[in-house]
Amino acid sequence: MPSPLDSIDRRILDELQSDGRITNQELSERVGLSPSPCLRRLKQLEGEGVITRYVALVDPETVGLGVTAFVRVRLDQQDDRHLEAFETAIMQFPEVMECYLMTGEADYQLRLLVPSLGTFEDFLRNRLTRIEGVSQVTTSFALRPVVYRTKIPV
Incomplete structure (x- = not known):
């Protein structure tokens, strides 16, 4: 510690x-x-692991990733096997910038960066919904960022 x-x-x-x-x-x-x-x-x-790594922050739009999608995922079962299977699968997708196990109506909240709505549709239809146990997906698209911070308050 x-x-x-x-x-x-x-x-x-x-x-x-x-x-x-x-x-x-x-x-x-x-x-x-x-x-x-x-x-x-x-x-x-x-x-001590307080500083975990050093990175360069890249502007997504300048590298062709202009669409930000927030995706809420519900699983048909929330047992350890299904949670682990989903988490293992989702880690393989480079479009997924963040994934959180949630309380409330959705089991997971994802933030994706993709180049287009067509690319998002392909991700949704051919990868995300094919993960075993995914029963419902709800998506919202960001119009523009209002606050984006990487600096945590210390």
């Missing part, structure tokens, strides 16, 4: 979430530490 985060750890996380390519020198200056202790804290945050 990670050790408790103090205010410097939180500032490190805040800075890195704004710019994951920041140099250790610049990071240390922004959080008020000298470079060596800053690097030690950074390595500790990585080692």
Whole structure:
């Protein structure tokens, strides 16, 4: 289990979430530490799993993925076997950007990125609804993003 985060750890996380390519020198200056202790804290945050990875954020539209679909999926049974089968299958689809096991009317909520409505229809008809146990699918399409954050509040 990670050790408790103090205010410097939180500032490190805040800075890195704004710019994951920041140099250790610049990071240390922004959080008020000298470079060596800053690097030690950074390595500790990585080692404890607080920082899980570094990524580049890509604008979906610029790579031809202009359609965002939110899909709610109901299974005909919610036992461990059916949940595991669905989750194993859904992880194989690169269009699925997020998948959450839910409470309420749907068992799962998905966020997909696809190039077109035709591509979505193909995904729906030929892959999603063919997963064993899928009994109902409801889809909403995003018109435009209003808030999109990758930076979590620390």
